[in-house]
Amino acid sequence: MGRVVSPHDLLRLAPGTPDFPDAPAWVAASLTRAPFVVVRRAVSVNGLIAVGIRGETRSERFGSWLDPRFVADVLKPESLGSAKTATIRANLPAFALLRAVAPLCDLSGYVWGPTGSVGFELASGYPTVTQTSDLDLLMHAPDPLDRATAKILFDALAQAALDHGTRIDVQIQTSIGAFSLAEYAHPGARVMMRCADGPKLVADPWQTSQAA
Secondary structure: OOOOOOOOOEEEEOOOOOOOOOOOHHHHHHHHHOOEEEEOOOOOEOOEEEEEEEOOOOOOEEEEEEOHHHEEEEEOHHHOOOOOOOHHHOOOHHHHHHHHHHHHHHHOOOEEEEOHHHHHHHHHOOOOOOOOOOEEEEEEOOOOOOHHHHHHHHHHHHHHHHHOOOOEEEEEEOOOOEEEHHHHHOOOOOEEEEEOOEEEEEOOOOOHHHOO
């Protein structure tokens, strides 16, 4: 596989992908229903990709490693923002909220897309979103985002979520890692940065030298 993968990318498994070692019984059934895994944020080991597998419930989550040669396709969150779901499911709160916030996210000027259950369903076609599902978004911000602008964006997205009776969680991705827009939009000296080698408290999410 020549494509670079990033955390939150969804990978469609190629036919003949071997079973994951030490996987619980539900994993095989889950991959039969929808042969997709999500890239985890972790340091690569021996060229393998850190992946996560989701089951039918929140308690069914399994982390493992995947040889890149078993990746048939890579679907990045930013390719899913305008994807359509089945008409019968389009009015679920998370999908309705996605349509509502898409113009706001586009106006931000950043590349963005859905992750979590919404991203998984849009990529796989398998119904994973429920009436109570949150909307998870990933927004790429290679250049610094000032806190005042972040606050305006967060307030607009939070109001849209309130209007649709659900919740929204936005992760801002930099070249270093990812952090919560909600945390960054509120006063505070440092934010928690999710990095491949673990979480770090940083004053400036765009400066590795400030990790502590």
